[in-house]
Amino acid sequence: MLNSAWRRIVIKVGSALISPNAKGCSTRYLLAIARFISECRQQGCEVVLVSSGSVAAGRSAIAFAHQPLPINIKQAMAAVGQTEMMATWSHLFDFRCAQILLTHDDLADRRRYLNIDNTLRTLLANQVLPIVNENDSVATAELRVGDNDNLAAMVAIAVGADALIICSDIDGLYTANPRTVADARFVAQVDRITADIYAMAGESHHTIGTGGMVTKIQAADKATRQGVDTLIINGQSATSFDALLRGEKAGTLFVKQQDKRSAKKHWLLHSLKSQGSIMLDGGAAQALQFKGASLLAKGIIAVNGQFDKGDAIWLCDAEGKQLAKGICQYSATELQLIKGLHSLQIVDTLGFCPSEEVVHRDDIALTG
Ligand SMILES: Nc1ncnc2c1ncn2[C@@H]1O[C@H](COP(=O)(O)OP(=O)(O)O)[C@@H](O)[C@H]1O
Numbered sequence: 001m002l003n004s005a006w007r008r009i010v011i012k013v014g015s016a017l018i019s020p021n022a023k024g025c026s027t028r029y030l031l032a033i034a035r036f037i038s039e040c041r042q043q044g045c046e047v048v049l050v051s052s053g054s055v056a057a058g059r060s061a062i063a064f065a066h067q068p069l070p071i072n073i074k075q076a077m078a079a080v081g082q083t084e085m086m087a088t089w090s091h092l093f094d095f096r097c098a099q100i101l102l103t104h105d106d107l108a109d110r111r112r113y114l115n116i117d118n119t120l121r122t123l124l125a126n127q128v129l130p131i132v133n134e135n136d137s138v139a140t141a142e143l144r145v146g147d148n149d150n151l152a153a154m155v156a157i158a159v160g161a162d163a164l165i166i167c168s169d170i171d172g173l174y175t176a177n178p179r180t181v182a183d184a185r186f187v188a189q190v191d192r193i194t195a196d197i198y199a200m201a202g203e204s205h206h207t208i209g210t211g212g213m214v215t216k217i218q219a220a221d222k223a224t225r226q227g228v229d230t231l232i233i234n235g236q237s238a239t240s241f242d243a244l245l246r247g248e249k250a251g252t253l254f255v256k257q258q259d260k261r262s263a264k265k266h267w268l269l270h271s272l273k274s275q276g277s278i279m280l281d282g283g284a285a286q287a288l289q290f291k292g293a294s295l296l297a298k299g300i301i302a303v304n305g306q307f308d309k310g311d312a313i314w315l316c317d318a319e320g321k322q323l324a325k326g327i328c329q330y331s332a333t334e335l336q337l338i339k340g341l342h343s344l345q346i347v348d349t350l351g352f353c354p355s356e357e358v359v360h361r362d363d364i365a366l367t368g
């Protein structure tokens with residue numbers, strides 16, 4: 001059985017596995033990965049796939065022989081390869097897939113971030129497999145995350161994943177690049193990511209991938225700090241997946257630095273500045289405190305301050321006591337109109353309903 005603590009995971013697949021020859025997509029390695037994803041889902045673990053490969057897959061369609069590839073050429077290659085990559089994955093599953101293309105800004109802007117979060121939650125709740133990639137054909141240099149290892153870490157944090165599994169063309173982290181250093185030793189576990197760990201990382205040996213080991217360590221650094229265990233495994237070998245499905249170790253494990261719930265709670269309570277507050281009736285206050293429920297419009301009795309969708313606000317009881325801080329899905333102006341209403345009435349009142357929850361339970365941190 002898969003690690004039972006993994007209820008939701010993000011799997012990142014590198015270009016070399018999708019388009020090993022940079023001529024369209026190949027199912028050579030993807031079959032075993034797709035089987036692993038299906039098995040994880042059957043065992044009740046939700047999966048978000050972050051797939052590279054659009055540039056590599058589309059490469060042979062655009063005539064350009066020089067290296068490095070300029071951004072406009074990569075953008076054109078990505079436009080061709082992205083559809084081929086999505087079609088290849090879709091054919092490997094007997095459930096439906098959804099394409100999510102992101103830029104750095106989408107994840108940095110809290111309002112857009114909420115939209116992404118809502119979309120991913122809805123897809124997962126409907127058993128659709130989200131397949132995420134950077135929006136390479138439109139993202140300019142300053143808008144890009146730049147590599148899918150870091151993008152996958154950001155997605156893993158956004159969806160509150162329990163683990164991030166980075167599938168590459170190598171068994172995991174070595175003390176140096178084993179393709180150039182003969183006596184490089186395999187590292188099975190990293191308890192803390194220090195400068196010594198970064199010093200082990202070399203570049204990619206081919207021109208298909210982006211970043212080599214450096215971006216994978218950066219990704220592990222980001223994810224483990226936010227409570228996400230991170231693995232780098234060899235996606236070319238079915239034995240890695242078989243081991244994980246038996247609950248055994250595979251590749252290099254970067255151990256999470258804290259519990260993901262305490263990481264999120266700390267971020268909400270201490271890093272986000274509150275922009276306003278709302279007062280809850282007795283039922284909503286009870287549900288929030290003792291049932292871990294989301295906050296619905298029906299339980300709101302008053303709205304204070306001028307805040308926007310995506311801002312952090314205090315959730316207070318009828319006496320004004322701060323019970324929790326949360327990220328609000330609606331602006332103060334919108335909340336004034338929908339407070340006290342049933343969720344089904346939101347669309348009639350505002351003309352839209354981005355979320356039935358005013359504050360989703362995943363975005364609430366109790367003060368007590
Ligand atoms: N210390 C290291 N340990 C393992 N691999 C390393 C190391 N330093 C550099 N590499 C290189 O990083 C490559 C994986 O990165 P990359 O080619 O970007 O893969 P992907 O396409 O999966 O993101 C390996 O094949 C290897 O050549």
Ligand SMILES: N[C@@H](CCC(=O)OP(=O)(O)O)C(=O)O
Nearest residue numbers: 015052053054055147148210
């Ligand atoms: N977004 C790019 C992938 C960038 C990237 O990080 O590639 P890789 O190092 O192979 O994971 C693409 O789809 O080609």
